[in-house]
Amino acid sequence: MQLHDLQAPYGANKRRKRIGRGAGSGNEKTSGRGTKGQKARTGGNIPPWFEGGQNKIVKALPYKRGFHNPFATEYNTVNVGRLAEVFADSGEEITPELMLAHRLINHPALPTKILGYGELEAALNVSAHAFTASAMQKIQASGGAATELEHSGTVKRRERRALQEAIANTPAGEQPTTYKPRTGSGRKKRARLA
Numbered sequence: 001m002q003l004h005d006l007q008a009p010y011g012a013n014k015r016r017k018r019i020g021r022g023a024g025s026g027n028e029k030t031s032g033r034g035t036k037g038q039k040a041r042t043g044g045n046i047p048p049w050f051e052g053g054q055n056k057i058v059k060a061l062p063y064k065r066g067f068h069n070p071f072a073t074e075y076n077t078v079n080v081g082r083l084a085e086v087f088a089d090s091g092e093e094i095t096p097e098l099m100l101a102h103r104l105i106n107h108p109a110l111p112t113k114i115l116g117y118g119e120l121e122a123a124l125n126v127s128a129h130a131f132t133a134s135a136m137q138k139i140q141a142s143g144g145a146a147t148e149l150e151h152s153g154t155v156k157r158r159e160r161r162a163l164q165e166a167i168a169n170t171p172a173g174e175q176p177t178t179y180k181p182r183t184g185s186g187r188k189k190r191a192r193l194a
Contacts, residue, residue, distance in 0.1 A: 076105035080135050081118015083126065094126045096149075111151040114139075 019031035033040040049056050078099060086102055087094055096112040099105045105112055114126060116134025123143035129151045131139075139146045 074110055075113035075130060076107055076110050077113050077115050078104050078128075079115045079117040080120045080124075080138050083114070083124055084118060084120045084122055087124060088122045092125075094124055096128060111149075114146070120144075 017027065017032070018025060019027040022028055030040065038044040038046065049058050051057070076096070076099075082104060083094060086104065087098075092098070096105065096108075099112065100108055111129035113130040114128045114132065114135040116132045116136075116138055120138045120142050124139060125145045125147075126139055127147040127149055129149045131146050131148065136146050
């Protein structure tokens, strides 16, 4: 077989339908469009979102604003007010491992960030991977110290669910003794069409 012997199978190629070329063509008069109506007119095509005049679904759905950055770093977050409640009289260095032991954080593989909500009077020595400006100011104003830890291989937002599932599926004997997976305590997600 040579290249010039190759040809398309029967029915693969079809001649263009020539309309408006007289009665002998078989598509005379209305040119195959039927009689009258919107679809018989030039430029009378109906767009895909048209729904007979009722409010179309693209206008009925709520307008989406903003976005979620898939490359954002996910943190365990703890407020300084919560640290003051738990470690007010301890006097020991507060590390992510200690926070995990007291169940202030849930995910041991995620970095920990200290937020500035709440009052802090005790001098706390806090070590975490990140601090907000207000948290740093409150810790230092109370006479404590804030130490930033280095963390490599940060877990992104899109990897968090896989990490949670991996921890939840770990046999009970191999899970961290301080880890308690959440079960059934979340809010029910409701789909809104309004």
